[in-house]
Each structure stands twice: as C-alpha cells, then as structure tokens.
Amino acid sequence: MTEILDSTAAIGRPLRRKEDAKLLHGRTNWTDNIQLPGTLHMALVRSPMAHARITKVDLSGALAQPNVVAAYDAASLGDLNAGVPCVWPVTDDTVMPPFPALTGDKVRHVGDVVALVLATDAASAEDAIAHVDVEYEPLDAVINMVDAVSPGSELVHGDAANNTCYVYDLGGGYEDALAKHPDAVVVKRRFVNQRLVPAFMEPRAIVAAPMGMSEEITIWSATQVPHILRVLLTLVTGIPEQNLRVIAPDVGGGFGGKLQCYREEILCTQLAKKLGRPVKWTETRSEDMVATHHGRDQIQDIELACTPDGKMIGLKVDLLANMGGYLQIITPGIPLLGMFMYPAIYKMDAYQFQCTGVFTNTTPTDAYRGAGRPEATYAIERIVDEMAAELGMEPMAFRTKNWIQHHEFPFTTVAGLTYDTGNYEAATAKAMEMFGYEELRAEQKARRESGDPVQLGIGISTFTEMCGLAPSRTLGALKYAAGGWEHCTIRLLPTGKVELVTGTSPHGQGHETAWSQIAGDILGIPVDDIDVIHSDTGRAPYGMDTYGSRSLAVGGQAIKRAADRLIENARPIAAHQLECAADDLEFANGSFTVKGDPEKTVTLGALAWAAFSAHDLPEGVEPMINGEATVDPEDFSYPHGTHLAAMEVDTETGKVRVRKYVCVDDVGNQINPMIVEGQVHGGVAQGIGQALYEGVEYDEDGNMLTASLADYLIPSAADLPSFETGTTVTPSTTHSLGTKGVGEAGAIASTPAIINGIVDALRPMGVNDVLMPASPQNVWRAIQAAKGGAA
C-alpha cells in the first residue's frame, strides 16, 4: 500500500493527507469543543407550526428558571434583531421579504425561531425554552408548490402575489424551431426533484466572543464561508468589519449546507456584543433537520423535440422551484445555476427556459452539492433516455448522435456557455469497457426472456457541469452580489519554510495537502515544509471560500500565480548573490542556477535567510520574499464524464440493488488523484442517496415527517456498493493548471444513472418513470401502474 513518493514532484501524486493525523487521533478542533469562561448557552424556541400568526410571547416563565441569564423575543431584541441576508435577487422584481433572526409577526415554517434563552449551561437553556409561553393563531399552511401558485392560495408573504418570488426566462425560439419540423417527435415529462437535507455529519455550531475590552468579536463557526460570513455579518449588524474576526476551525462537512449567514450566527454575534460574554450554540440533529437549509425541491416540466432519425431540435424547460418560507443567501439563484446546464453535452437549435420561484411554508432551500446542476442533469439525462425509447434507439447511440464531438471544442452551447474542452467519446468508451456494457446488455436480454423476477437495467448518465464559480463579471451580470475571485499569499520564512495563505475554506476536501502539492511543485520545496493557513479572517484575510467546486479551479490558479510571483521576487536577490543578470537565471527544483553554469546555484532556502537578514540585498529590493495573487477566473470550468449503473430490480417487492457502478470522470489535470477519487466516491454516494433513499416529506400541515436520521434515510455502508472509478484527462484551457473541479461531479452525475437503470430494467413491463427516491414502494407502484393494476 505504501508508496515511496518524491515529495519535490508532488503534482499528480496520491500523497497521503496532512490533515489525517489529528483527525484520526481525535485531536480535533470542532467548534463545539470550544469552552470559554463565562459562556452563555443559547437555546431557541422553534415554531411547531408551519404557518401561524404569533399572538403572544411571554418570556417571564423562562426568565424565572435556574441559571437563565436572559431571554428575548423579536420585540425585546429590538434593533439587534437583524435580518438574514439574501444576496442574489435574480430579477429586478424579485420579491425579497424580510427574514428577521427572530420572527415577530408570523411563523413561516416548522422550526422558525420565535424566541431565545441564554443560560449558563446548555441543559438549563434547553430546560428553560419549555417555559417560554407562545400563542399562535394558525393559518393555512402552504406546502405544495402547485397549490401555492394557484390563485386564492394563502400567502406566505403578503407582498408576494400567488406566492411567486420571481419568474426568470432564458432563451426562446423553441416553438419556431419545432414549426420547422412538422414530423418532429416530442417527449414531455414532469419530473419531481425532491427536497433533500444536506446532512453533513458535524452539526452546525457557533461561539461568538468579545475579545477582552477591545471592540473585536471573534466568531468561531462551523461554516464553509468565513470570509463571506464576516462581510455579511457586518452588513446586517452594522458591527464594523475590522472588529469582526471569523474563524472556521475544523469543519465536518458542508455540501452547501454551511454556505450561509444563518440567523443563529447573527444572534450569537449580536448577543455576545450586547452582553459582553461568549455566546455559544450547537444545533441538535433534530434542529438541523428543520433549520439548516434544504436542497433541490423542483418540479420540472421538460419537453424535448427530435427529428424522427434522432437529431435533437430543441428543449423547453419550465420549473417550479421551492424557495421555502424565506430567502437565504442565494436561494433564488440556485435554479439558475442549473439553467445553463439543461442542454448539457448536446447540440440543438433552440432552448427555452422558465423558472418560477415559489414561497411555501417549508424550510428555506439553498445550495446542496451541485446546486441546480444535479436537477438539470437529472431532467436532461432522464428525458434523453425517454426520447431514445420513443425513437426506438439504443440510449447510448442516441447520445452519441447528439453530443458535441471532441474536435468541435471550444463549443458554444445553445444556452450560451462556451465549453473550452471535452472528450465525451473517450470517457464513454473507457466507461463502457470497464462496465462490460455489451455483456450486461446480453444478461439483461436473457433475464427478460426467462422472465426472471429480478430484472437487470443499465443506467446511463453522460454529464457535464459548470463549476469553479466563477468570473466576477459573469456573476455580476447574473445579479449575484459577490465576485468569484480567489486569493493566495505565499510567504517564504527565514528558515526556508513556507506559509501558504489561501482564501479557500476546506471542510474535509484536503486542501492542506493539495495546496502544498501545487506550491511545493512550483517552488521545489517538500510538501511537509509548507503550512497552509486558511479559514480565519484574521490570518487569511482575503478569500471567497469553498463552494461550487471552485477551490482548485479558482484557488489553485491563485496558488500558481502567487508561487510564480514569489520566484520572480526572489530572482533579483539570487542574481545579486550569483553576480549575474536576473535574466541569466533558470529556476528549477527549488534553486536558481546560472544558465550554462550548473555550479553557480543558490536555493530558495538560502535566499530566504538573505532576504530576512537583509544584510546584503540589491539596491531597491525590500526584505523578505513572498508572492501574492488574486485571480479572477477567465471562465467556468466544465468537468464531464460517463457514469453507468447496473441496477437489479426485484419486481416482486420493488427493491433495487446497485450491482455495479462504473464512472469515468474527466476533471482535467489532477493534483492528487487519491483525493479526486475520494471526491467522486462521496459525490456518487450522495447522488445515489437522492435516487434511492433520501427525501423530505411533509404532511399537509407542514410537519416534517422525516425530521430525524431515523426517518430521513442517508445510506450506510451496507446500502452502497464499491465503485469502479476511472478518469480521462482533457485539461481545461481556460485554467492555468489545466484543472477543472471535482467536488460536485459525482453528485450531479449519479442520480440519473441510477433512475435510468431502474426504468431500463422495467421498460418491457411498460414502466417509463419512477418517483424519487425510488423506494421499494415507489418502484412497486410504478410496476403496478404499468400493469394497469392498483396505482
């Protein structure tokens, strides 16, 4: 298992992770570990109702409980009751209702927060919230999106007519394109991309503490976005930015769920400042299920038109996207991240997209691994299979006929994106070979002919995605408030070691290892001599954090440019020492050498001390050597791949099994293939989770029926297979390292592969769709309906 690796040629090697020693020995620094003297523990009074007017809040009972120091409702919190920010109004007329940290007028989802209690210990705080007396006047709960937008529906927010947050349009000309093809074959479907819970393993936790008598408040939070959080906390609380320091210590997963400025973060910050004491809150899993934002939840009407011989003509997509009860950081924009991806890898003449954002009395939605792109990929890959069936074409042959061929890149899609590179043929050929595609088709045929109660299906997903969010100019054009750049500073320390300061904020991805590999390779310094500093606005002041598979795609470029600049900054000192012109020096393996004179050489380490002592620096050169860069990417990056699933379906019970899962991903150049593979595994597992196991269910009153891990089923080891992963490498030409992004690819690709496999198994029985999650009952129901029996 153990490979001896040359750590001075690190890029592309499966280096074991630097992060692991502490994690494996339990010497971790989770936010909930922090115990500061004088801490007040916060407990929240959450609404048991989905929609109700608050008619009374009486805090006196709670205030009388032992160890309780303070309690607040919206009224008593007054000016400190800041609003949770939304930074992405997608249209000029997007309805942006207020979202106060404590709600005062109405509750808008189960788990909405009405009041809070602060006590000297967590148990007392939890005891006391039962003594806050809240009276509600129930209102009709708006749960179902179709009902929500119907005239006459109860309104979640008074200023959002028909509960509509916005209507967004893109493209057009679908009907015109169709009119040119009177013989067109059209397939329409309604897919439901169900609501999911991010379910990161570390529950959210926050400690906000005033630092002595200074004005500084330090906030430790289990967040993906310490830098964004600091800016937003300043904007909503008015606390000067220079007085806020946000630290994301060890963070146990996020998947988009910790990409937020949550009400609890606002409350802890405000109360720490007001009371001059540390305030701590750690969510329980029960709270997490209703209070951490959810993902997905779209109803997708999709229509694909083809010529009878199987060339795509056009695509029409009409979405209802569930916003939930409030807008959080980028709630409205999530469906738009998918908007560009419906045409996916295919060539067609017309694309027409519309999305309606809908308020309901449910937990707000926002980013969850893939954020819009899994929904798009699901819909297109599902309807491609349905069209192939309609045309009587083999589904892979249908894809091949319509996808962008590798010699056609760069290719501008009908949605307006320009894909820089790609090679769908290569990834698909490799995947089919690994899979044993033809053998499995033969087995499928045999099972069909013998009437085996366990049928076999082959699910295909040939996907691409846009990640590495993103060029700031593009984000601005989409009305997203922030930019998409990333920063890196690399400091050469006096002893020749290196500090690499990144603006990315890892929470499990392994940036400390991978970033060391990039810098180590460029600087010729062993990866163990590089310390990666991150996730602390005090130590790593500039950054845009980690989400949208952007950290390597954008942050990696900043590392490269910073390392290149460090070398250039060292060059005059080297030239001075070697008594040559700067241009006469070559840099390789950590040393400057005079061209043509290998004896005349000096290491970066030696230059580091020279730059530190500064005893003999050339004229005009300042002491110390570093390199800094802030990179705004040229474009998104476009990973792609082919995922194949062999699905066994027990037609008697509806239970399915993933017998074999093969995927070949093209994420461009790889810094650490071990980490890449791990990201694919995790993403695929989450995508399978959506396909087979997970889904939030509400009753008609808006109670969440899946509000614990006993009812919201995330897969265990026993519920998943091993995966066979492969890669092809088509480097990105718009990113300086040739890398793309890998964080979300697996989650984007796998869901349609699984469902296509189930439908493929059952198609001879007349099944042409199955609801997600494809629970045994949902599969069995689909079979019964196709048989014409009970449905």
Place this chain on the structure above:
Amino acid sequence: MIPAKFDYVRPSTVDEAVAALAAGGDDAKVLGGGQSLMPVLRLRLGEPSVVIDTTRIDEMKGITDSGTAIVIGAGTTHDEVTKSALVRDHVALLAAATETVADRQIRHRGTMGGAMAHADPAGDQPPVALALDASFTIAGPGGRRTVPASEFFVDYFTTAVGPDEVLVSVTFPKYTGWGAHYEKFNRTAQAWAIVGASAAVRMDGGAIAEARIGLTNMGPGPVRASAVEAALIGASSLDAIAAAAEQAAEGTSPNADIHADVEYREHLARVLTRRAVAKAAGLA
C-alpha cells in the same frame, strides 16, 4: 439534546427494582439497555421523574437451559443472544431475528427484555416470541406471574407489564432441529423493518410437519399468521408454500406511513412469508 432532569436508582435485585418502581410512582421508568429509551429521553418525548436502571441485576442476565425450554434473562443483550449456542441450537429463529436488530453498537447494549417490553410494532423479536409461544415472567408488588406471548403484547408500545412491574425473563420452548429464517425488509440497513416475516418449520420426510410464522409491523403488535401455519402442513414444494403464504395478510391491520401504505404492506407480508418459509424449509 439533553434529557430533562430525573432521579436515578440502580437496584441490584429484582425485588429492589420493584420496590423502587413502587416508590417512584407513575412517572418512574425502567431502563434496560436503553437503546430505545435514551432517544426518547433525549428528544424529551418522555420525561420520567425517576429512572430505574436494571442493567446491574444479575438475576436478569444470562441464558439457561431449563430442560424443555431456554430461559433468557430480560437484561441479556442482543449480542449475547445471537452468540448463544443454546439459542442458536434450540431457538434458531430468535437468533436470526436478533442478528438483524439495529447495528453492532446497539446490539451490545440493547436487551431482549427491553425490546419485548418496548413492543415496537416494527420490532424484530416480538413476532418470534409470539410465533414460538414464548412466555414472560413478570415481577410486581404481588410477586411473580407468567404471561403467554399471546397475552403479553397488548397494543402499540403496550404490553402486559404493569406500571409497577418489571419483566424478568422470557422463556422459549425448544425448537431443536427446526428450520428457521427471518426475512426483514427495510429501506436501509439501519432502518426499522417495513415488514418482517419470521418462519420456523419442522420438516418431516421433505414436507413441512409444523410451522410457526410471525409478522413484524403488520398491526399494533406482532402478528401470528395462523392461517398460513395451518395451510403449510404437508407442503413440500415452493408452489405449495406460495399458495399457503397467500393468506399471510389475513387478519392483519398494518399502518400506513411514509415508507409503505397498507396495500403494499399486505403484499410484502405475502411475498416475505413465502420467502422466509422457503428458506426455513431449505427449499430456496
């Protein structure tokens, strides 16, 4: 989440436990392995005034052979049950069902008595106790009494154990040499059974001579599929088993929930019963 406050008593004998229950009044709660009770306390779905921890009562532990039966102390863990040669040899169906309970950690702490007294309709072992005519020894202020399984399970999460009583042991008649299989159907490995079918059969000359069938999650408590048991006598083929299993849903009254509606549960009961019997009989 943190449980609400309670007092804690740790008796070392059954009599002490009964006395503690009497002293604790209506809000006293017996803590066995705690694998069902602890989440209830943490979620504050229950707020007992006193918790009586029975895990250190020696008499309630262990598995013994009484000659005609196997006696399992209520405090015996699932892990001990699954590893017991006595159970595996004489009550194989119980071992098979117990192996599927939750996960390793929970089987290390959770107890036979706790699972029976909790009487979750989705529990794996209560239908085995019902099908195998187990009996339950219960201690109370008036002494001890024995209740047959047919009278022990009363309703959802309700048994014959009174508020002032403690379950001491469960006695299973020996089913030495019987074939056994538990067919558990759940959505994920750690999820509760949507439906489960427990089958024990005594084969004689290639045909089923006697059968015992219990169903999980097909009613407010465990269900015995008596009609199937009767119809199976003499069955020696998969077809005959399938025909008998068609009656599996008779007399059941399952709930509908997010995982399964009534019709689907009834369908599963038939399929799973057929499969469990076929495997128990060595025919599949």
Place this chain on the structure above:
Amino acid sequence: MQHISVTVDGTVCESEVEPRTLLVHWLREGLGKVGTVVGCDTSNCGACTILVDGQSVKSCSMLAVQADGCKVTTIQGLSTGDDWHPVQTAFKECHGLQCGYCTPGMVMSTVDLLSENPNPTEEEIREGIHGNLCRCTGYHNIVKSVQYAAELMGGTK
C-alpha cells in the same frame, strides 16, 4: 448528583454527575475528551462510538452514571503520543476519511469489528459498520481501510 468512577483511556476518573448527563457529554465537557463527537440525537450516526469494557457502544445512548465502574476507551486512548494504531494507519493510507467527523466512531467500530472478526469479507465489513454514518466518502475507502487494517493486524486474506 451521583458519584461515578470510570477508567477512561487508562486513567481512573472520579466525578459527580447529574443522572441525566449522557456519557458522551461527560467525556467531552467533563473530561475534555473532545475527540469523541455527537452527530445526532436518535442513535443513528454512530459518531460517538467508544468502547465500554471492550465492546463498541454509542456513548450518546448511555448515561454517564451507567458507566460507573466500567473501562472506557475513546479514540484518544487508542494510541499514545505519536503512535498509530493499525486501524488509524489503515484509514490514512486508504484515504478512509475526508472531513473526519465520523472518523472517531468509524475507527472505534472497526477496532470492535476486527476484534471479533479479524478477517471480514466486504459484506461483513459493510454490515459491521452500518451503525456509523459517513457523508463524505461513500464508504468505498472506508471499506478498503478496514480490509487493510485487518491485513496490518494479521488477519489472513
């Protein structure tokens, strides 16, 4: 308050605890054994798994008072100083962790599984650790880690 005496990672720890205190909360907040973590409130996730008298248990599903007189091993007692237990080594070598939050529980469950079954099949591994949820790895490399740990600990292939 109840007096308890528990041997935790080799040290006899005496303490007064409220009966309602969960074992995991006493370990974390009472003893500072913060390597063991809490991930849920329904005994599903297994992040809090430790060994009590040599067997894996979920320390969120046990009261601290119930550990009185017991021997507890947490992730922090598995190896000392800079030493690595073979299971820890295997998880690092096989990239069996990403965010690391489930890791203490996953490692302790692996130790428990291998103590009973030194040479498990893939299916036995998957069944044996299904009381521990991981959201990052898809379990693929965790299974590999357990297999490699078995190899390091002398189980035959």
